[in-house]
Amino acid sequence: MTFVHVDIHQITHTCPADPQPHPVDTRRTIVATVDGGPCRNPITIRCGDKTATIDCGRHEPHDRQCPACRTIVIERQITSTFVGHEGTQHPTTGIAA
Numbered sequence: 001m002t003f004v005h006v007d008i009h010q011i012t013h014t015c016p017a018d019p020q021p022h023p024v025d026t027r028r029t030i031v032a033t034v035d036g037g038p039c040r041n042p043i044t045i046r047c048g049d050k051t052a053t054i055d056c057g058r059h060e061p062h063d064r065q066c067p068a069c070r071t072i073v074i075e076r077q078i079t080s081t082f083v084g085h086e087g088t089q090h091p092t093t094g095i096a097a
C-alpha cells in the first residue's frame with residue numbers, strides 16, 4: 001500500500017442560500033507519502049518493436065492494482081477558516097486544489 005497523508009483545509013462561509021456555515025472550498029495538502037514498495041504485478045506494454053515494463057498502478061484502474069501500488073489517502077488533519085457572510089452565490093467553477 002502506498003499511504004498518502006493529507007491535511008485538509010476548508011473555507012467556510014454563510015450566504016443567502018444557507019445561513020449555516022458550510023464549506024465552499026476545500027484544499028488538500030499532501031504532507032507525507034509512504035511508498036508501498038515495488039510493484040508486484042508489473043505490466044509489459046509494447047510500443048512498436050520496443051517493450052517497457054511499468055507499474056500496474058500507472059496503467060490499471062484502482063481496483064485492479066496490486067497491493068503495493070494501491071493508494072490509501074489518510075486525512076490527517078482537518079482545519080477550517082470561516083470567512084464570514086458572503087452575499088454572492090457559491091463560486092461554481094472549482095478553484096484548483
Ligand SMILES: [Zn+2]
Binds near residue numbers: 013014016017022090
Ligand atoms: Zn454558501
Ligand SMILES: [Zn+2]
Binds near residue numbers: 039040055056057069
Ligand atoms: Zn502494481
